[in-house]
Amino acid sequence: MSKYLKSLTIALTASCLAAPVMAEKLGLGRAALPAEIAAWDWDINAKGDGLPVGSGDALDGEEIFAEKCAACHGDFAEGIDNWPKLAGGADTLDHEDPLKTVGSYWPHLTTAYDYIKRSMPYGNAGTLSDDEVYAIVAYILYSNDLIEDDYVLSDENFMDFEMPNADGFIVDDRAEAEYAIWSGEPCMTDCKDSVAITMRALVLDVTPELDTNAGATEASASAAPEAAPEPEAPAIDMELAAAGEKVFKKCKSCHQVGEKAKNRSGPVLNGVVGAAAGSVEGFKYSKALRDAAQDGLIWSEAELTAFLAKPKAYLKGTKMSFAGLRKEADQAAVIEYLKTFE
């Protein structure tokens, strides 16, 4: 094919590939109602547009935080296990392992309000009142030693607050800082005198073991002993169970119950009362719990009560990051509630 013909073909192909052009509106969709926009349009930008009227202080925030946030983020916003740490890390950003928290890293306080209001608590998103969010944000600031505990944060003074790392960001400058040095004809031969291995992945050894029976689920359940013989089905105290349903809100971000329940960060709890420990199919238990299951642990009411009171003390190494139910009445109520799920 001559050069001329080839370019003609390309030109023709290109015209056939043109993107759709829409000269006029198609009249698709319908007008969004104000109530619909209000129901979804919650975002708050860095200028504070969208901040609702309200207020809260760290003292109130501490209580809300303990109930709704501390299971993951810790009582002092210090973060449990791999969950995000919200406090600390001041002046660490240029260190080897910077600790990036709301206090040490986030440039805008509005981001905290926006995110907590729309996406928290984890597993129960969008359920906090505007005042509760102000109180939680105040508590996080307090945990970062940025305000006193009685400082009342509100829509009126929110934008006055300057975050410690507000000036710590620059807009992407890779094009100026990098592209010029990483371009052009690269070296093809004799590019360096010698090559030595300086680090090996096998030394660190952090790669997950691959299951050769691919697709097979973890066989943790097989190690669990048979469930104890069904005890006489005790009558359920429905009033106590109803109280337990309220207590269970603290458990809901990790545990599900009922017909459609699925394993989350905690196992499904249907039928847990009286069942053999570690027996929910498909859930990956901690080694501590698998060991206890192997030793024949049955979740009797007494064992469950002890576990729920102080999970980490009862079972060292448990994955359950929950601090525990301090009140005996709460322990009993939640167990009664769990009994209602077979």
Added chain:
Amino acid sequence: MSTYDVKKPSRRAFLSGAAAVGAGVVTSSAARAQTADPLIVESQDWAQSFGDGVDATPYGLPIEYEGDVIRRNVEWLTADTVSSINFTPIHALDGTITPQGCAFERHHSGAIDLKKSDYRLMINGLVDTPLVFTYEDLERFPRENHVYFCECAANTGMEWAGAQLNGAQFTHGMIHNMEYTGVPLRLLLQEAGYDTAGKWVFVEGADASSNGRSIPMEKALDDVLVAFKANGEALRKEHGYPVRLVVPGWEGNMWVKWIRRIEVTNEPVESREETSKYTDTLEDGTSRKWTWAMDAKSVVTSPSPQAPITHGKGPLVITGLAWSGNGAITRVDVSRDGGKTWETARLAKPGEKMALTRFYLDVDWDGSEMLLQSRAMDETGYVQPTKAQLREVRGLNSIYHNNCIQTWWVRENGEAENVEVS
């Protein structure tokens, strides 16, 4: 080298292929057979009786022998699987299109169950008429087909600190490449009558995390798609069924899944996902924000730690993937000696903008050690940097956007390991 002695090589038993090679170089080859191959001279069941009928699998899955070609998770990376990531088995795939069933997943509040009939997309903010679309409405707009890669900004992030995870799946598997069918976002914005002075669109998903991100209007009007099909079929639940955003060449976090709202604004929101996360901290403690484009990058997918050489010396296909968020891949070079000398690889097809490109280097392997590397170049002239070059500019704490040249140490027995070289 003695300081790098491996204490527990037996733990790597998962490299079943490598283990077989370790027992002695396999020289089996039909051409050299001295005795007749029973698979040929003896009658086999499958050649005599029936296989499955047509309705055995109304929607087919890979045959059981491919059961290890699956997404994998690195548990210690995250606290909980509903806010986590897994990795595409790129070491076991070829070509460029990623099958949906093994394409990596990233969720912030889990993959939600959202029916087409329950789906609504709202466009509001600086528009003449705020609109609500149903799924059916979207299917009535003119639509386009494009192949694009989607790479998580944190892909290869573990490598900032050094060679860590042993496998291309884990070092480079936060990527997939699909053919999307969708409506240009531009058309939806036109339908609502967007204010041409609006500088940004804020996009959010229907899941509990909402994962809101701000996208500059210029990009929104350019090539962003509101997509509902991938590789010809409906999106999978884990990739945002029924509708997700496709933001070509830009970090995966912006490809909002289950997209439910697009707001035209004058200001970026500066949401959590664009301030506390997906910002890149430099050595002096300042951080880059709005680092949207994924720079040119490549990796050898085979041989690699999970895909060792099992056939001994002789003809060997070295292959891998290259991509750039700034345009098409124009060239990939491969080094077998840790970067001293380079050979230009063969591209399976000319590079396409913001899509994966497959490269091959067909060699006659003499059975000696190799330090395999690949280096991508894109149409802007950008050359994929070494780890040392990246660290010199950015330090070690950037987490995101690590597009360094990767090294696999291939041993005489065909096993490979993730290493770093001088």
